[in-house]
Amino acid sequence: MSLDNSAPMNANTQNDATPSSSGVAANSSEIILEMQKIRKEFPGVLALDDVNFELKKGEVHVLLGENGAGKSTLIKILSGAHQATSGNILLGGHPVHIESPRHAQDLGIGVIYQELHLVPSLSAAENVFLGREKTSPFGFIDTNSLRIATAQILSGLDITIDCATPVKHLGIAQQQMIEVAKALSLDARILVMDEPTSALSESEIKQLFSAIRRLKAKGVSIIYISHRLEEIFEIGDRVTVLRDGKVVGTKAIIEISRAELVKMMVNRELKEQYPRERPPRGEEVLRVDRLCRKGVFKDVSFALHSGEILGIAGLLGSGRTELARAIFGVDPIDSGTISVKGKPQKISSPRAAINVRLGFLTEDRKSQGLVLRLSVKENITLSSLDSWSRAGFIDFRKEEQEAGAYVRELRIKTPHLRQQAMRLSGGNQQKVVLAKWLSSKADIFIFDEPTRGIDVGSKVEIYQLMNQLTARGAAIIMISSELPEILGMSDRILVLRHREIVTELAAGEATQESVMRYALGA
């Protein structure tokens, strides 16, 4: 069903959730926070480009966008962890300069991150009042009054928790509530919640939402970051969509449909030309059948052919990298089979994977792909040293020949082979890792975010290398969060959501929107 011409919210299409039941304060027009023309530059990257964001008192304002769209940068600026390169922030109409997280706290801004910042061995009350404990004249902590105060805050949210147990014994949902209580005890008027429901059950989500409604009634304003469209439509009042560091638009939830939201998230001109040259598809080289790893991914099956680039798309946390690691033998699998070139294989270690000619270009080349202190030559031959040694001794001449050949073939820019890998640019480092796999004679590659953090020129070189590889009969699985890259270079696309494959698309049929829709479950 095509959703490109969907009608506004009022039509009863099954993809639209029930109208927002946020009720009360959504109509208040008092603006409590304004972020104006916020610009944030990092070396080589413009993370936020003239972002305008405003928050009304007592509203739940959703912040939506792809990975890397700029949401977390914006929040970090608001919470005082980063400073904007330029732009203004106004709180209640007054300009402020938020200098540090402590300062943000003092200004009434509280942030609840996904990784909770509680001390596991301390109780709820102790955590809430950490650093601000009330003491008796002798310096002893007045635990009782702390507990009473904490219980009061929680009951204001209609929540009951035993304030005396160490929080490590409490469930995630309750721990989250304690974080909320902590923020409230600091008189937060603005609460930022980053993916609060990712670890919660249905009933816990309902509890969270009712607590949020109570907060709204008290006049607390909430910035809510989430990918879950059902929730956005249930609890949100307004939504701002970020894309590539810019604000695409801000709309009231009741005035927009899911399909429109997705379109706002991904609709960009595909300016870059992707030089994909597709060779004829060859034999099946890899088959993965019903792969399962408890809590990580479930029932994953697909086939890969020589000459093919199979793109894997999905949001953070959907299980893509974990799947790659399991195929490569780094992590174990609970059930399912992997067959390489027709033969079932038990891949229990990276060495076993390398022996069946797999290669894994990891997400983070610095911490996982390279030994930065070693030289270019040493990194290139790291997986294939056996071929250049006899009786344990390395044949330096052969090794240098091999490394030199790859430096030339891949055009790796380095003054000499003995240069330490840490001194190369990102693009060249990535080429060194690729050379390592070529040297180990891999012909089935897994590329995890292959062009992340690399300049445009080198990106194109890498795409061209991918073409050369597939032309020679290699097969590539490419995991990427950059939708244009997925669409531009893949021959087929798998979309992962919530640790399962939800669909397989041929390159021609897919659009940014459709891929994103599957990734979000819209």
Next chain:
Amino acid sequence: MISKELFWQNSRQLGTLIGLLLVMIIFWILSPYFMTVSNLLNIAEQTSINAIIAVGMTFVIITAGIDLSVGSIVALSGVALADMLQAGHAGPLAIAVGLMVGALCGLVNGSLISYGKLPPFIATLGMMSVARGAALFYTDGRPISGFNADFRFLATGEVLSIPVPVVLMLFLYGIAYLVLNRTKLGRYAYAIGGNEEAANLSGINTKLVKTIVYGLCGLLSGLAAVVLTARLNSAQPIAGMMYELDAIAAVVIGGTSLMGGEGKISGTLIGAFIMGVLRNGLNLLGISSFTQQIIIGSVIILAVLVDMTLRNDRKPLFGKGLFK
């Protein structure tokens, strides 16, 4: 361009060498007994035991680990070897037993660390106690002494006018250089120390390599025990106390970082000699033992401070290796 790069990569060892020469020149000026052939050979002989242990320690530290049990392994290997000799067995067999005991202790360390996933600090701390206790238990606390001249040749003998322990030390350093720089084992050791996860993902059997490295360290401690036993003509269960600190000091002064992934064996040799020269020179000058301790400790601290300031990336000296 190339030679400048290589110069800087070896610069730390060059600096340490200059430091050694400076210290030697100072003692030369201050004492007429210092710069004689016999005294220099004396220093070399006295340094040899620590230098032998430090070879093994260098390997371990390059893999970003640490071995606190070397002193205790010296004691245990020594008493095992001495017991064999007392029982009338031939020298080579007894030596082999001593070496094997050392290697075994090292392999246990390595297995605990690689497969048992214990942090190296903890595993070798435990072995330090266990090996020492075993040595004391086995001998009921008493030393085993009195061996034949053939065995003692290992310490008292000379090859071309150079004491055997010195020849042994130089030979070992030559082999260690080859292994570290020209073999797969050496390359893998540097890779594991530099980035264990990347090494693992590149298909290196990191567990096996680490186990072998610790086994090697134990073996070399056993070899040091052979020399020590020959030198003192006695194997004491209390021998080797605090030897691990001297070995670690030699490695660190020599410019190898405790963080792992880099370091040269030549640096360790120079570091061991700096300590040997200091002890000898201060003895010759009649400096009180207490002052000696202060000076030697200060040199170690300064060497580490210098190393920290010279490191390109300013990471802390104590990183993952010790406590991970």
Next chain:
Amino acid sequence: MIRAWTFPTLLSVLVVLPGCRKSEQIDKPTIAFVMKTLNNPFFIDMRKGAEAEAQRLGVSLIVQAAEREVDVEKQMQIVENLIQRKVSALCITPSGSREIVPAIRKANEANIPVLIVDTRVDQKALAEAGATTLSFIGSDNKDGGRIAGEFIVAQLNGKGSIAVLEGIPGHETGDDRLHGLRLALDQAKGIKIVASQTANWERDQGFNVFQNILQAHPDVQALFACNDMMALGAIEAISAAQSKHKIIVVGFDAIDDSRRAILKGEMSASVAQHPEEMGSLAVEHAYKAMKGERIPLEIPIRIELVKKEDLLGQGSNK
């Protein structure tokens, strides 16, 4: 880097400068005294005696020791270094009765006379190595152990249980003292040794080991420690345990701290060895040997048991 090394070298120079003057006197004959350790009041007294005698004779004296009494290898290194320094005579209190023999051999080869002080060298090992020493200056440790044992027997009226704290195993000193003790105890059939453990000559180990012995044998009546340091540690353990009956403690060395303890009644007696005398006699005879004179093979130092009465008679600490 060069800059970085100037600091430690400067530091060394600054500390070493005072020592400079000593080394200028190469022509002045030097006697070297290598002790087990300088941390023990016994050896500090020995050093005092040695230095006094050296001053009287107008000869220069170097006193050195390893950091720890257990470090036999370091003691050997010190001896080797002193041989390089061409000292005129060597006095040694060996940390290891057999382990020091190779070092003595080297001194023989360099024609440096060697005198042994306080702890004997193992004669068999000496003979096997073909090394010689000129003299032994020290007390008869067997005798010392014997009079301590006789004292305890008398105090217990011939019946009771006693514990023993030993020195580093294999040390001739400790072994001899134990031997003497046992000879005395064998005379009294009713006395039983219920525990005999080493505390390695050290005070804190004396505390811990005796504390454990008390746990296992709360009724023990007497303790003989092979040196005062261990006895003093044991006394602390006794007061911590607050045992109901008085335990008779006998130490060995009669250092100042134990004399105070005896006056206070915490210790019953200690065997005095006169380390100062040992030190000065050693230097005196080393000087003679240096000049080529013959010296006696054995120079015994008197030994006696010091009890409270003896101390009160003398008026104060010696």
